[in-house]
Amino acid sequence: MMKAEENPMNGGDGMTNAVLEQFTTMIGEWIPEEAALAVAAGGKYVHFNGKGHRIPLAAGAPVEPGSIAHRVLKERKRTEAYLDGSDEIPPYYGIGYPVEVGEEPGAVVVLLPPGWRPPGEDPVRFLTGRQDDEWVPVPVGKISHIESADKKTWFYSDGEAYSTTQTLKQLETVLPESFHRIHRSYLVNTDAIARIRKDFTGNLLVETTDGEELPVSQTYASALRGTFGF
Structure with missing residues (x-):
């Protein structure tokens, strides 16, 4: 001490x-x-x-x-x-x-800050998700976004939804830097963002390469703008 x-x-x-x-x-x-x-x-x-x-x-x-x-x-x-x-x-x-x-x-x-990890600690390379009675390992680079809904966590790849026992806050600390928090309920893979636009209220929306639209809360809007330089 x-x-x-x-x-x-x-x-x-x-x-x-x-x-x-x-x-x-x-x-x-x-x-x-x-x-x-x-x-x-x-x-x-x-x-x-x-x-x-x-x-x-x-x-x-x-x-x-x-x-x-x-x-x-x-x-x-x-x-x-x-x-x-x-x-x-x-x-x-x-x-x-x-x-x-x-x-x-x-x-x-x-x-x-979010996403921080000790030097030398590698991020995870895949997540294992559940579909019905099967467990499917999915490379994190193929995951477009991750969602927390109804006290469950889901991640999405090629239009398929997979459940995981890990929470958003747990995943945020182990995923690569390409995954950004954009909302209390969403993490998005910036490599899977197709476009960013404003909704009718002026708030940002992210559209992923698989066609999903995700809201960006004011808390994370400036960080997202900084990442993409607009």
Whole structure:
């Protein structure tokens, strides 16, 4: 456990630069550049750098029960979890570490973007889906999109639907980078996108090569635009 002797309440954002430098040095060898970083102590967040992500945290905000920071502060051990998103907030993978801020217990939480995986960990090459009483292995490159509906997960290839026991959030962490979340209920293989257009309300729609139209929520619209450069 790391201990910082400086007063955590100094500085405009709730911590001195010296304390922040110690924390970032501790995890800087592996943390991706695009990851967000939060530090909590005394039941609230004393620092947050969101790196431009739409995460509803800020210095001074209370630590919510059940959050990674709350679990680290309570259990005093390394904690990791996948954080469910919503139509407004994308999902994130978070890892928390116990620290000491001044004289009180603290937590450093790293929030990793969707699709992040440890260096050297290869994505899966196929998914095995069920059709009636058969199990069919399908190469992920042939999958157009994946859907969560009625508490089940389905993936689609060549117009065929296959069920899987894995959830969207589980699949998002192991699939290749070509799979993007575009909605709380959909992952799409960008290699299988035929066109992107607007619907009558101005929201984006994705049409896949097998003719399916999938809605794009506002949360993921900017990322999709960035991927395709429009």
